Amino acid sequence: MASVNTRKHPQGLDYVEVETRLCKARIFLQGAQIDFFQPAGKEPLLWVSSEDDYKPGSGIRGGIPVCWPWFGMHSEPGFAQHGFARTRNWKLTHTRMANEEVELVFSLDIAEEDRQFWPHNTAVEVHFHLTETLKVTLVNRNLGDTTVSLTQALHTYFPIKDIHALTAKGFSGAKYIEFGEGPYAQEGDEVRFVRETDRVYTDLGEVQTLHTPDGVIEVARENSRSAVLWNPWIDKSKWLARFGDEDYLTMVCLEAANVLEDKVVLEPGQTHALSTSIRWL
Numbered sequence: 361m362a363s364v365n366t367r368k369h370p371q372g373l374d375y376v377e378v379e380t381r382l383c384k385a386r387i388f389l390q391g392a393q394i395d396f397f398q399p400a401g402k403e404p405l406l407w408v409s410s411e412d413d414y415k416p417g418s419g420i421r422g423g424i425p426v427c428w429p430w431f432g433m434h435s436e437p438g439f440a441q442h443g444f445a446r447t448r449n450w451k452l453t454h455t456r457m458a459n460e461e462v463e464l465v466f467s468l469d470i471a472e473e474d475r476q477f478w479p480h481n482t483a484v485e486v487h488f489h490l491t492e493t494l495k496v497t498l499v500n501r502n503l504g505d506t507t508v509s510l511t512q513a514l515h516t517y518f519p520i521k522d523i524h525a526l527t528a529k530g531f532s533g534a535k536y537i538e539f540g541e542g543p544y545a546q547e548g549d550e551v552r553f554v555r556e557t558d559r560v561y562t563d564l565g566e567v568q569t570l571h572t573p574d575g576v577i578e579v580a581r582e583n584s585r586s587a588v589l590w591n592p593w594i595d596k597s598k599w600l601a602r603f604g605d606e607d608y609l610t611m612v613c614l615e616a617a618n619v620l621e622d623k624v625v626l627e628p629g630q631t632h633a634l635s636t637s638i639r640w641l
Contacts, residue, residue, distance in 0.1 A: 362457045364464070371414040376452060380460045382491050390416065391446040392466035392486040395423030399492045402640050403574050407519040407611045410604040419446040421602040422611075424496055424636075426486060427513040429478050431588075431619050442515070444474055450486070462490040480508045482626070493639040497582075500633075502626035509625045513588060513617040514636045521573045523553050523591060523609050530568035536561045536589075537620070553612070556593035562586050562620055570614065575640055579614050582635040586622040588615040 362380040369375060369388075378385040386396040398404040408422030419425050419442075427442040434440075440447070445468055454465035466486045470478055481504030489495040502508050520526050532549040536542060536559040543562065551557070564587050570577040581587065590613040592600060597608045616636035618624045624632045 362460050362462055364455055364457065364462060366452075369414055372416055373414055374449075376464065378462050378464075378490055380457075380462060380490070382460050383494075385462075385488075385490050385494070387464065387466075387488060388420065389449050389452065389466070391419055391426055391448065392450040392468070393420055393423050393425055393446065394488065394494070394496065395420050397490070397494045397638075399640060404519060405494060405577065405638055405640065407517040409602055409607050409611075411607070412602045417447055418602065421600075422517045424517070425515040426498060427515050427615075427617075428484060428498065429510040429512065431511040431513045431617060439477055442513075444477055445484070448474070453485075460491070462488075464488045464490075480504060480506075482508055493637055495635060495637040497633050497635040499631065500624060500626060501631045502628055505628050507625065507627055509623055511617075511619045511623045512634060513615045513619065514634065515588075515613060515615045516579070516636060516638065518570055518577060518579075518612050518614060518638075519572075519574075520570070520610055520612050523612065525573050526612060527552055527571040528568060528589065528612070528614065529571065530565055531561065532565075534561045534564040551589065553591055553593075556596055557589060557591045559589045560586065560617075560619060561589065562622060568614060569641070570612065578637075578639050578641050579616075580637040581616040582637075583632060584616045584618055584622065584634055584636075586617045586619045588613065588617055588619070590615070 375388040387394045412421040425446045428445040450466040456463040483501040485499045487497040528551040534546045567580045
């Protein structure tokens with residue numbers, strides 16, 4: 361029988377533990393961040409760094425951090441990279457269980473100290489739909505009377521086992537910017553990894569696949585024409601926070617996003633829902 365329980369991590373972070381006949385999952389209230397998802401009878405679908413310490417106030421290096429209400433570095437000094445939502449405590453506002461399927465909704469109340477970063481009248485939620493597939497949806501609603509624009513991403517870390525054996529497919533026809541240069545036209549459908557890779561894709565199809573030693577992971581997106589493909593490789597791994605020197609060998613990020621010309625523009629009363637769905641094929 362499906363169960364949803366609230367637990368406390370040894371470091372003090374609260375999380376929601378889900379167990380059903382279809383999957384197991386763990387979602388932290390800090391950042392509304394899922395760090396573990398395992399379909400029944402299969403390998404886990406999310407990766408977490410060997411060096412992460414789960415300390416309150418630091419986003420977990422792994423799982424699916426929620427980058428909101430901006431992605432990457434902000435033009436204003438003092439604004440945190442990837443926004444502030446991933447280090448704030450969210451509220452579990454809705455739970456539904458039916459036929460071993462679980463739906464959870466987390467919402468974020470904007471604190472007064474964060475109004476300097478985000479003075480807009482909006483509502484933001486993260487929805488989780490848990491079966492053999494993990495679907496995560498980031499919902500924005502404009503409750504004000506002025507236009508609001510934002511960038512965002514669901515920064516998914518995947519377990520790869522051996523980055524040298526990984527082939528990512530589904531990139532044909534796309535363009536990308538890398539290390540601030542481009543756009544470049546994607547050559548062919550596949551991407552393999554032999555160096556640091558940090559590509560922001562645009563005009564990308566809605567489904568990609570990661571061909572790993574453990575099998576094929578399907579990664580699908582909705583309401584997103586952009587995505588980020590990232591592996592820090594050798595040199596960058598040595599100075600990344602909460603990241604082991606050799607962690608790059610066992611992970612890759614493929615992130616559903618709304619960035620660059622794909623940014624979200626919400627007129628008063630409008631809603632936007634960015635989704636990513638992942639599963640073993």
